[in-house]
Amino acid sequence: MSMSESPYKIKVSEYTDLQELSKHTWIVMLHASRIPPHVGILIDGNYNSLTIKGHELNVRLEVLLKTIQQKKIEALFIQLEKHPVFSAHYQLEIFQHHIQQFTQVNDEATCLSPVKHYLQEFYVIPLQEPELLFELVERLKQNQYIHKTIGLNIDGKLKDNEFELPIYSSEQLQKVIQTERANFYKK
Secondary structure, three states: OOOOOOOOEEEOOOOOOHHHHHOOEEEEEEOOOOOOOEEEEEEOOEEEEEOOOOEEEEEEHHHHHHHHHHOOOOEEEEEEOOOOOOOHHHHHHHHHHHHHOOOOOOOOOOOHHHHHHHHHHHHOOOOOOOOOHHHHHHHHHHOOOEEEEEEEOOHHHEEOOEEEOOOOOHHHHHHHHHHHHHHHHHO
16 A cells, blocks of 8 residues: 555445435535535535635535536535434424534644534534544444445546545544635635
């Protein structure tokens, strides 16, 4: 194994039916190879995330897919196992509440922060700070909470139907956030 190869991999389904994304709960990784990727949650076709700009709420699946296709964004959709008790509507409400607990991505909060709170509440994944996306995905895999994964614009990145998640440090993550915030406020 070469030094650049990531030990964190996720199996990607060969069969892609984008209609599936309008149902169920999916963790969405945008710019999946980038350090860091951006992450949000899609529940029954309603995408939400915390960004540098603030809250990204109630983005329709069609709008998200159009952006991904137009900008050729590498995207992974990780379907979580169906929650045995709570409705999708309730989970969406609670996830949006978690997003609104943060003003925007900054030194204290990343796009992953509301996702971690959501997973702690509905999937009993204990909150770990600091924890990066590839580590969280690994815990989801170990707990068998991942039903399947669909990828878009990642064909060149797959080896044996597996996608290598980028590995980075908390320091690298903070540096990117500071740079992006500085660029955002320059506009």
